[in-house]
Amino acid sequence: MKPSNTEITIFHNPSCGTSRNVLALIREAGVEPRVVDYQKTPYTRDQLAGMLLAMDLRPRDVLRTKGDLYTQLDLARPDWTDEQLLDTLVRHPVLVERPIVVTPLGTRLCRPKERLFEVLPAARPV
Structure with missing residues (x-):
């Protein structure tokens, strides 16, 4: 079926x-x-957090490292918390793989x- x-x-x-x-x-x-x-209908914070939970992943696991925005926001820094990364992914959905x-x-x-x-x-x- x-x-x-x-x-x-x-x-x-x-x-x-x-x-x-x-x-x-x-x-x-x-x-x-x-x-x-x-990109036209961005993720809500709860929606993205729920999908991450369902996939047993953390925000960094779905963070797209290609592109200028990743570098501009200095997202490679290890001191970003999951909460900060989640907020950033919601603000900039292009950063989500x-x-x-x-x-x-x-x-x-x-x-x-x-x-x-x-x-x-x-x-x-x-």
Whole structure:
């Protein structure tokens, strides 16, 4: 049985190749997910904190280190607390690695894209 459309959400960045590939894999599985362009509809603090908890990750684990903003904000400093990093990720969603996929089977940062198969068995290649 394939998950219904409303059961799968991808937090997507259309300019990211990995994000586009994961979205394509979901659709190839016969599912049309809820697509959230998190740059247009940013994460709420509670939403991002909940997804981190569901993935058993800390804010630094999903922090995108590529790009000028990471350097400008000096986010490599080890003295940033989880709370400070979470607030920064909410203020600057471009700093969150992508894509994050939420399904009834779990939540995953799908980097690499094959991580999707851990929470979307319908997409598992035969």
